[in-house]
Structure formats: C-alpha cells, structure tokens
Amino acid sequence: MGHVIEHMFLFLVFPGLLFTAAVGFLLQWGDRRLAAMLQWRVGPPPAQPVWDVAKLLGKEVIVPEQAWRRGFLALPFVALSAAALAATLIWSAALQIDVAPVGDLIVVLYVLAIPALAVMLGAACSGNPLGAVGASREMKLILAYELPFVIAIVVAVFQRRTLGEEVVSASTLSLSGLVEFQKEVGAIIARPSGLLAFIVALLCCHAKLGLVPFDMAEAECEIGEGAHIEFSGALLGLLRLTRALLTAALPVLLVTVFWGGMEQSAGGGAVFLLKVLLIVVIHVLIRSTSPRVRIDQAMRFFWGPATLLALIALLLAGSGA
Amino acid sequence: MEPLLLPVLIPGVTGLLALALPGRLRRLQQALGLLGTLGALVAAAALLDVRAAFFREWLRLGPLNLDFALRADGFSSWAVAFVGLMGFLVVLYSVGWFRAAERERGPYYPCLLLATAGAAGAVLADNLLLLVLFWELVSLTLFLLAATGRASGAPAAAKAFVIVGCGDMALLLAVVLCGVLHADAGLERPLAASTLAAHPIGTGDGLGMLVFLLFLAAAAAKAGAIPLHSWIPTLARETQPPVMAFLPGALDKVLGIYLMARVSLEWLSPSHALRFVTMLIGSVTILAAVFMAMQQHDLRRLLAFHAVSQVGYMLLGIGTGSLVGVMGGIFHMLNNAIYKACLFLCAGVVEREAGTMELDRLGGLHRNLPVTFGCMLVAALSISGVPPLNGFVSKWMVYQGCVVAGQPMFLIVALFGSVLTLASFVKVLHSVFWGARPRALAAVNERGLALRVPLLVLAALCVVFGVFATVPLDQAIGPAVGLEPPATGAGSVVLEGRLAAWAAAPAERAAPAASFAVFQPLSATALLALGVLVGLLLAYFGRMKVRTVRSVFIGGEPIDPEVNRFPGTEFYRTVGELPGLGRVLAQGEKGTFDLYQVLERLPLLRRLHTGWLTDYLFWCFLGLTVLLGVFFWT
Known part of the structure; x- marks a missing residue:
C-alpha cells in the first residue's frame, strides 16, 4: 500500500504534475521574456502563463456537432495525464529518486508521443478540415523528427568506454541505468558521438515542442491554429498545461540521457538547473530568429541532414569515440 | 478418447461432415461450423495445463519415421487454444457477415473447420512429417477459401498457392534433411520433435545452415515476410474479410512464427550469422511493408501490408536469440493475431455496410458504426504500440532483445517502424470514421450481434493482454521458452527485468548491474487513469461548461462536407513526393519488388x-x- 501512495505522490505532486507544471510555467515565462528582449519588447510578468491557463480553464467549451463528442472532450485529459506520467518518469530518473520505476526509456519515448497523438486525434475527430490538415502536418512532423531522435537516443544507449583493460557499455534502456553509467564513466555529451547525438536530439525536441520554425501543425495565419482549431475554453487550457509540462520535461530528458542527470553533491542542483536553462535558451534563440518552414522542408531536413548527423554519431559510438 | 486428439478431431470431423452436406443447407453448415470450432476451443482449453503426449506408430520410410505423435507442452497447448478461439470468433462473425445477397460460396465452413483442424494438428504435431501433412492441409484450405470466395479470386488464390507452396516445399526438404542428418547420427526416430530437441542440429557446417535457411524460407512464406510476402496484399483484395481475419489469427502467422520459434529454440542452434539474417529479414520487412502501407488508399490492402510489417517484429524478436527478444517475438505473434483479426473484422463491417473500401469514398462513420469504430480505435492504437495496450508490451520486449543482442540498427528500424504504423492508422481512423461523411453513407448502420461480439471480444483482449500482460507472459510464453511459471503474486520476471538469463553472457560488461529496463503495465495504466480522473474531477468541480454548436465554421461560413473535405488520401502525399523515397514507393506500388511478378515475366x-x-x-x-x-x- 505504501508503494501505491508513494507512486501517487510522485505522479501528482513531486516531481510529477504539480511540480513539473510549476517549473514549466516558469520556463515558459523565461522563454517569453527572453524572446521579448530579443525583439526589443518588455515581455509579460512572471505569472502570465499561469493566468493564461487559469483564464482558459474557466471558459466555455464549444463542441462542433460533427465531432466525435466523447473523444473530443476526453482526449485533452489523456494528453495531460500522459505528459504528467512522462514528466514523473523523467524527473524521477534525473533526480535519482529511489523508487521502483514504472517504465524505462522506451516507455518514456512512447508516453511522450501520447500528448501529440491525442491532439492529432482530437483535431481529426473534430470534423473541421483545417483541423485535419493540422493533424496531417503534425503526424508528418512526428514521422520526420522521430527517425533522427530515435537514432540519437540509441547512440546514448550503445555508448562504450574503455576503462583500463575493461570495456564498459551502457547497453540499457533504463533511464536510471544511463545515469549510473555516466556517473561511472563521465557524461555522454563529453564524447564526439554524444555531442553530435545531443545536438540532433535537441533539434528534435524543438520540433516536439512545436516551436518555430516547426510550428506548421498549428500555423495560426495559414490554417487557423490547425490541430488546435476546434479546441476552446477548458480543453484548450488543458492543452496549454500539457505543453507547459512538456516544456519542463523534455530538456530534463536530454540532460538525463546525455548529460548525466543531477549530481548528488553540493551545487549539483545548481549545475543541473544551469544545464536545463542552457537548453531552454537555445530553444528560445532558435524560435525567435527563424521563420516557419513548410512541412516538406521540415521532413527533408529531419530525414536528410539531421538523420545523416545522427548516423555519423552512431558510427562514432560504434568505434568507441 | 484421448484428450490430445480432440482439438484436431472435432473440427476435422465436423468439417468433413459439413463438406458432405449439400450447400443449400446453409444454416446447418453454420451450426456445424460454430459447433466444430467451439468444440476445438473447449477441448484445447481443457489441455491448457496438461502436459501429455500421444503416440501411434504409423509408417516407416527408409530410415525416416512417420508416426502419429502429438504432444502438448506449455507452448503448443496455448497455441492450440488460441487457434480454437480465433476459429470460433471468425465463424461467429461469418454467420453475421454473409447475407442473402452475398452468401458464402464454395465449401466455406468446411474449409474453415479443416483449416482449424490443420492448424491445431500442425501445432500439436510431435513428428516433423506429420507437421508437414497438417501444414499442407492448411495451405490447401487456404487456397480453396481464396479461390471460391469471390468471382475474381482465382489469380490471387493461385499466387498465394504458388508462394506458399514453394515455402511448403522448402519445409519438406528441411524436414527430410533433418531426418537424414539424425538418421546418419544413428538416432532412433529421427523425425520426432523430442529427438530434435534433445539433439539440436548445429549450423556450423553448410548442411546445417541449409536446413535453417529452408525452415526460414518456409516460415517466411507462410507468415508473409519480405520477399515472400506479396501474396497477402493481393489476396486481401480478392477474398472476404473473415478469411483475411482468420489468416493472422489461426493460419499463417501462428504457424509460421510457431515453426520459427521451435526451429531456432529447440531443433537447431542457429549461429550468429543466421540469427543476423533472420533479424535482417525482419527489419527489412518492418520498414518496407509499413512504407507501402502508408501509401495505400484501399483499406484491405493497407491492412494487408501492416499484416506483413508486423511479421518483421516477430522475426526480429526471435532472431535476437536473447530470451526476452524471443519471448517478445512469440508474444507479438499472439498480440498481432488479436488486433489484426479485429482490424480485418472491423474493415469487414465497414465494407458490408458502406459497400466500399476506398478511403476516398468513406468518412464520418463514427456515429453510424459506434461499436466498430470503438473496436477499430482500440485495435489501431494497439498495433501502433500505444501504451498500455498489448502491442506495446511485445514490441517493448523485442526492443530489449535488440539491446541485449547489441544491434543498434535493428532497434532503430523497429522503433521507427512503430511510428510509421501509427501514422498509417491515424490516416485510417480519420478517413473512415471522422472527416466529412459522404451523403451516400448517411443511412449506414451496424446490425447483428454476431458481427459485434467478435469485435468486442478481440478489442477487450487487446486491453487485457496489455494491462495484465504478466499473465500471458508467465503462463503461456514463459513455458514456451522453458521458464517455470513463477509463484502467484511474484509478478512477471520478464517485465521487471529480474530474469537472470536475459542473455547469454555478453562479451562486455554492462555497466550497472541493477539497471535492467522495467515496464510495469498495471502501474502505468493506473497512473494514466489517475491523471485523467483528477482532470475530470477538476473539470467537474470547476463546472466546465460544454456547448454544442450546429456546424464547423471556416472563415465565418459553415462548411459543406462534400466540398470542404480533407480526404485521407491527402494525408501523406508529402511523403510520396519526397525525392528518392517517392520514386522507390511508386515502383513498389507497380510491383517491381514483387518476386512473383518479376518471375512471372x-x-x-x-x-x-x-x-x-x-x-x-x-x-x-x-x-x-x-x-x-x-x-x-x-
């Protein structure tokens, strides 16, 4: 029974839903503030992301008659729940919380895909053709970035190090296993293969978050928010909350897999925070300095140069570099 | 009566009886079909905990022995029960599916019954020649079902028969070679499976390698792995949906993968290179077939390519040679049979009620066919590997197998193939059940309990085998690879990574000893449900207001569903237009890579x-x- 309550606490409060949402809102505020500074604006006050969501949660939800009503209403809840589960798993591994884990890296990757899937299904079942266009773009974007992303993750999983006489390999799909491995032999990002893979994974996370230049699925001026077009009120609020969770979870995933998670020492927390912030700053810089690309351009980019880079990283990892 | 004989005899005898009946007595044939498959299911279920053998000496052909020997170990008794269940569901569905306008043609129920008997016999057979005999019975009934199903079915049936026949020939050769090798070694009863299991043939020399490759070809042709896959998409267009659902459920996948599992676990000890070949075929199958599936606009063909693609995961898992991978491959076979049968049966309902399988001409049917829609949604998410459904668990195990086997490229292919599968099914769901409904389909609705019950059972199994995956894993798959079922309440050794013998000792030390990957399906599901529940409670207490509006608006105007539509065929046009890949896919659609078409010319x-x-x-x-x-x- 203690186990169940522990898991529930992890999931709902720390480091799951509540905690990740708080961090996500803070990061979103930082993101918006930094982007504003880059564009010579003032930017919003710290609590603005919270107010945005809170306001939406109080508004009326409108469902089109053609929509699959039950699914349309339920899918945003599923998205939020899956994002919270992914966040719990990622943060637990990063902070090395000692508890029987529910899933490993594969589970995290799959659960991370559920929010995007829920939005897509929601858009497709809304009956709005522009929603379907958005869903189609979102799915193609997922297809595009998952290939290099998966290769980059596999580079981390198949890291090998020579320690004196002995060859040590990570060879595990367990997140905490990867953290342990890096504790023993140093961060994966410190090697050429790891660095390349990290860069590719970072770009993929950029697309996973739907940030410019990869926001074609919800291009507001072309297809009227696309995948989000029919979502309103509380449902839209839930989707915003989901995005806040992902904003806080994805950089931590990158730090955990490639950069050793959080060290259990004095100052470890600060270093960890700096790593996460650095990733967020890179996201902001990319998104505030580039225009939106077309979906075919995005696919060509991810299946072309990005995949090539990831494959080079894989080759390097195979040769132990 | 020997209980071991019943799962074969009951459908066999009722099948022959139905064959003797005149075709006019349709109701009687249906009743016989239901009785026969139900009998097989019950008889097989009674065998679940039985470990027994049945032996009658039959023929001696030179040094080779053909005995009527059946054996129920953990693996075969589960496989038989599965065959019986699928057979029963498909017959039940057929009773509802066929109607006066399009009724069963040819010896439909006799063929289904005999195929069930053949599959059960092949799985239980303890003698390799006997296995070949039962295997041939299945091939023959498959041909008859395909050839008599639709007026235009003959060429497709011929194609299937040629390819499967070549596989059968490979099987016969392999079996005889096995027997000769063992007879040369001076073993008594060289073709008994127990003899082979006790003395697995090494594949170091050319002959052993040849035997393995022949077995692999037989399994690949039966299960439909590339390059021997092309009969499945062709057949899917020309045969009735219940038959297509029966294929993965009871015939081709189960038999092919069952054979492959037996061969690589017990009868032979495949070398590293041969395992690699198996994995390579598996991954090529996954990727090529799923790309083809994405580009299909006919629901039957689309599903058929997915049926091919999924075989890749099974071969990949079995090819890894690690315990978790092999178990994943076998588990994937069961799971695939469940969701694939469900998908084909759902597609059958759509075809029956809407009269077409062209994705372009379907749409918006979620309200007309609610049960079909719900079941198809579950099965589609399951085949795409969305946790916590069953497809995810077995794929997860195959991935672990790839890591243990140290194969990064195959792991990447398997993971990416899963994303492509998801993409394909998002398109299917959108273009069949959502989107704009053509006016011609306004009056469509689903009728008949016999159609809906099989769908519901299969969809429920998708969920149960996912959330409670530990039960089939510990009770059915574990014994198949020689694991003792754990004490009740101990939890699955596989999913919790507590399996000591996950892999043969790796050459390198995996860094942290205690870092085996873990997946707890029950906890994950509970947490996901908890999240949704908390959200719903918030919505309830926050007094979430919901209002339904009459129509969807675009640019301030209500849309016309006939004009403003985004058909599923547009979904992945971008992929087909990519340089390089697009051209390859177009060639694939033309049949350039179809071995049968190439040889035909x-x-x-x-x-x-x-x-x-x-x-x-x-x-x-x-x-x-x-x-x-x-x-x-x-």
Missing part, C-alpha cells in the same frame, strides 16, 4: 506454363520417373 517460366493439364501431368510423371530411378539406383 521470365520467358522460360511463361513458356513452361501453358495452362494445359496434360503438360503438367507430363512434368509430374517425369519427376516421378526420375525419383524412382534415383530410388532404385541407390
């Missing part, structure tokens, strides 16, 4: 196939003469 083969029965008889006679000559000469 060879002048020599064309000249040999005159279509005259006398010519074929001449060839048979010639072959027999040569064989007899060799026989007497040696």
Whole structure:
C-alpha cells in the first residue's frame, strides 16, 4: 500500500504534475521574456502563463456537432495525464529518486508521443478540415523528427568506454541505468558521438515542442491554429498545461540521457538547473530568429541532414569515440 | 478418447461432415461450423495445463519415421487454444457477415473447420512429417477459401498457392534433411520433435545452415515476410474479410512464427550469422511493408501490408536469440493475431455496410458504426504500440532483445517502424470514421450481434493482454521458452527485468548491474487513469461548461462536407513526393519488388506454363520417373 501512495505522490505532486507544471510555467515565462528582449519588447510578468491557463480553464467549451463528442472532450485529459506520467518518469530518473520505476526509456519515448497523438486525434475527430490538415502536418512532423531522435537516443544507449583493460557499455534502456553509467564513466555529451547525438536530439525536441520554425501543425495565419482549431475554453487550457509540462520535461530528458542527470553533491542542483536553462535558451534563440518552414522542408531536413548527423554519431559510438 | 486428439478431431470431423452436406443447407453448415470450432476451443482449453503426449506408430520410410505423435507442452497447448478461439470468433462473425445477397460460396465452413483442424494438428504435431501433412492441409484450405470466395479470386488464390507452396516445399526438404542428418547420427526416430530437441542440429557446417535457411524460407512464406510476402496484399483484395481475419489469427502467422520459434529454440542452434539474417529479414520487412502501407488508399490492402510489417517484429524478436527478444517475438505473434483479426473484422463491417473500401469514398462513420469504430480505435492504437495496450508490451520486449543482442540498427528500424504504423492508422481512423461523411453513407448502420461480439471480444483482449500482460507472459510464453511459471503474486520476471538469463553472457560488461529496463503495465495504466480522473474531477468541480454548436465554421461560413473535405488520401502525399523515397514507393506500388511478378515475366517460366493439364501431368510423371530411378539406383 505504501508503494501505491508513494507512486501517487510522485505522479501528482513531486516531481510529477504539480511540480513539473510549476517549473514549466516558469520556463515558459523565461522563454517569453527572453524572446521579448530579443525583439526589443518588455515581455509579460512572471505569472502570465499561469493566468493564461487559469483564464482558459474557466471558459466555455464549444463542441462542433460533427465531432466525435466523447473523444473530443476526453482526449485533452489523456494528453495531460500522459505528459504528467512522462514528466514523473523523467524527473524521477534525473533526480535519482529511489523508487521502483514504472517504465524505462522506451516507455518514456512512447508516453511522450501520447500528448501529440491525442491532439492529432482530437483535431481529426473534430470534423473541421483545417483541423485535419493540422493533424496531417503534425503526424508528418512526428514521422520526420522521430527517425533522427530515435537514432540519437540509441547512440546514448550503445555508448562504450574503455576503462583500463575493461570495456564498459551502457547497453540499457533504463533511464536510471544511463545515469549510473555516466556517473561511472563521465557524461555522454563529453564524447564526439554524444555531442553530435545531443545536438540532433535537441533539434528534435524543438520540433516536439512545436516551436518555430516547426510550428506548421498549428500555423495560426495559414490554417487557423490547425490541430488546435476546434479546441476552446477548458480543453484548450488543458492543452496549454500539457505543453507547459512538456516544456519542463523534455530538456530534463536530454540532460538525463546525455548529460548525466543531477549530481548528488553540493551545487549539483545548481549545475543541473544551469544545464536545463542552457537548453531552454537555445530553444528560445532558435524560435525567435527563424521563420516557419513548410512541412516538406521540415521532413527533408529531419530525414536528410539531421538523420545523416545522427548516423555519423552512431558510427562514432560504434568505434568507441 | 484421448484428450490430445480432440482439438484436431472435432473440427476435422465436423468439417468433413459439413463438406458432405449439400450447400443449400446453409444454416446447418453454420451450426456445424460454430459447433466444430467451439468444440476445438473447449477441448484445447481443457489441455491448457496438461502436459501429455500421444503416440501411434504409423509408417516407416527408409530410415525416416512417420508416426502419429502429438504432444502438448506449455507452448503448443496455448497455441492450440488460441487457434480454437480465433476459429470460433471468425465463424461467429461469418454467420453475421454473409447475407442473402452475398452468401458464402464454395465449401466455406468446411474449409474453415479443416483449416482449424490443420492448424491445431500442425501445432500439436510431435513428428516433423506429420507437421508437414497438417501444414499442407492448411495451405490447401487456404487456397480453396481464396479461390471460391469471390468471382475474381482465382489469380490471387493461385499466387498465394504458388508462394506458399514453394515455402511448403522448402519445409519438406528441411524436414527430410533433418531426418537424414539424425538418421546418419544413428538416432532412433529421427523425425520426432523430442529427438530434435534433445539433439539440436548445429549450423556450423553448410548442411546445417541449409536446413535453417529452408525452415526460414518456409516460415517466411507462410507468415508473409519480405520477399515472400506479396501474396497477402493481393489476396486481401480478392477474398472476404473473415478469411483475411482468420489468416493472422489461426493460419499463417501462428504457424509460421510457431515453426520459427521451435526451429531456432529447440531443433537447431542457429549461429550468429543466421540469427543476423533472420533479424535482417525482419527489419527489412518492418520498414518496407509499413512504407507501402502508408501509401495505400484501399483499406484491405493497407491492412494487408501492416499484416506483413508486423511479421518483421516477430522475426526480429526471435532472431535476437536473447530470451526476452524471443519471448517478445512469440508474444507479438499472439498480440498481432488479436488486433489484426479485429482490424480485418472491423474493415469487414465497414465494407458490408458502406459497400466500399476506398478511403476516398468513406468518412464520418463514427456515429453510424459506434461499436466498430470503438473496436477499430482500440485495435489501431494497439498495433501502433500505444501504451498500455498489448502491442506495446511485445514490441517493448523485442526492443530489449535488440539491446541485449547489441544491434543498434535493428532497434532503430523497429522503433521507427512503430511510428510509421501509427501514422498509417491515424490516416485510417480519420478517413473512415471522422472527416466529412459522404451523403451516400448517411443511412449506414451496424446490425447483428454476431458481427459485434467478435469485435468486442478481440478489442477487450487487446486491453487485457496489455494491462495484465504478466499473465500471458508467465503462463503461456514463459513455458514456451522453458521458464517455470513463477509463484502467484511474484509478478512477471520478464517485465521487471529480474530474469537472470536475459542473455547469454555478453562479451562486455554492462555497466550497472541493477539497471535492467522495467515496464510495469498495471502501474502505468493506473497512473494514466489517475491523471485523467483528477482532470475530470477538476473539470467537474470547476463546472466546465460544454456547448454544442450546429456546424464547423471556416472563415465565418459553415462548411459543406462534400466540398470542404480533407480526404485521407491527402494525408501523406508529402511523403510520396519526397525525392528518392517517392520514386522507390511508386515502383513498389507497380510491383517491381514483387518476386512473383518479376518471375512471372521470365520467358522460360511463361513458356513452361501453358495452362494445359496434360503438360503438367507430363512434368509430374517425369519427376516421378526420375525419383524412382534415383530410388532404385541407390
């Protein structure tokens, strides 16, 4: 029974839903503030992301008659729940919380895909053709970035190090296993293969978050928010909350897999925070300095140069570099 | 009566009985079909905990023995029960599916019954020649079902028969080679499966390697792995949906993968290189078939390509040679049978009620066919590997197998193939059940309990085998690879990574000893449900207001569903237009990579196939003469 309550606490409060949402809102505020500074604006006050969501949660939800009503209403809840589960798993591994884990890296990757899937299904079942266009773009974007992303993750999983006489390999799909491995032999990002893979994974996370230049699925001026077009009120609020969770979870995933998670020492927390912030700053810089690309351009980019880079990283990892 | 014989005898006898009945007595045939498959299911279920063997000496062919030997170990008894269940569900569905306008043609129920008997016999057979006999019975019934199903079915049936027949020939060769090798080693009863299991053939030399490759070809042709897959998409267009659902459920996948599992676990000890070949075929199958599936606009063909693609995961898992991978491959076979059958049966309902399978002409049917829609949604998410459904668990195990086997490329292919599968099914769901409904389909609705019950059972199994995956894993799959079922309440050793013998000792030390990957399906599901529940409570207490509006608006105007639509065929046009890949896919659609079509164009083969029965008889006679000559000469 203690186990169940522990898991529930992890999931709902720390480091799951509540905690990740708080961090996500803070990061979103930082993101918006930094982007504003880059564009010579003032930017919003710290609590603005919270107010945005809170306001939406109080508004009326409108469902089109053609929509699959039950699914349309339920899918945003599923998205939020899956994002919270992914966040719990990622943060637990990063902070090395000692508890029987529910899933490993594969589970995290799959659960991370559920929010995007829920939005897509929601858009497709809304009956709005522009929603379907958005869903189609979102799915193609997922297809595009998952290939290099998966290769980059596999580079981390198949890291090998020579320690004196002995060859040590990570060879595990367990997140905490990867953290342990890096504790023993140093961060994966410190090697050429790891660095390349990290860069590719970072770009993929950029697309996973739907940030410019990869926001074609919800291009507001072309297809009227696309995948989000029919979502309103509380449902839209839930989707915003989901995005806040992902904003806080994805950089931590990158730090955990490639950069050793959080060290259990004095100052470890600060270093960890700096790593996460650095990733967020890179996201902001990319998104505030580039225009939106077309979906075919995005696919060509991810299946072309990005995949090539990831494959080079894989080759390097195979040769132990 | 020997209980071991019942799962074979009951459908066999009822099948022969139904064959003797005149076709006019349709109701009686249906009743016999239901009774026969239900009997097989009950008889097989009674076998679940039985570990027994049945043996009658039958024939001796030189050094080889053909005995009527059946054996129920953990693996085969579960496989038989599964065959029985699928057979029953498909027959039940057929009773609801066929109607006066399009009724069963040819010996439909007798064929289903005999196929069930053949599959059950092949799985239980403890003698390899007996296995070949039952295997042939399945091939024959498959041909009859396909050839008599639709007026245009004959070429597709011929194609299926040629490819599967080549596989069967490979199987016969492999079996005889096995027997000869063992007879040369001076073993008594060289073709008994137990003899083979006790003395697995090494694959270090050329002959052992040949035996393995022949077995692999037989399994690949039956299960439909690339390059011997092309009969499945062709057949899917020309045969009735219940038959297509029966294929993965009871015939091709189960038999092919069952054989492959037995071969690589017990009968032979495949070398590293041969395992690699198996994995390679598996990954090529996953990727090529799923890309083809994405580009399909006909629901049947689309599903058929996915049926091919999923075989790749099974071969990949079995090829890894690690315990978790092999178990994942076998588990994936069961899971695939469940969701694939469900998908084909759902597609059958759509075809029956809407009269078309063209994705372009379907749409918005979620309100007309609610049960079908719900079941198809579950099955589609399951085949895409969305946790916590069953497809995810077995894929997860295959991934672990790839890591243990140290194969990064195959892991990447498997993971990416899963994303492509998801993409394909998002398109299917959108273009069949959502989107704009053509006016012609306004009156469509689903009728009949016999159609809906099989769908619901299969969809429920998708969820149960996912959330409670530990039960089939510990009770059915574990014994298949020689694991003892754990004490109740101990939890699955596989999913919790507590399996000591996950892999043969790796050459390198995996860094942290305690870092085996873990997946707890029950906890994950509970947490996901908890999240949704908390959200719903918030919505309830926050007084979430919901209002339904009449129509969807675009640019301030209500849309016209006939004009403003985004058909599913547009979904992945971008992929088909990519440079390079697009051209390859177009060639694939034309059949450039279809071995059957390529061989068909060879002048020599064309000249040999005159279509005259006398010519074929001449060839048979010639072959027999040569064989007899060799026989007497040696």
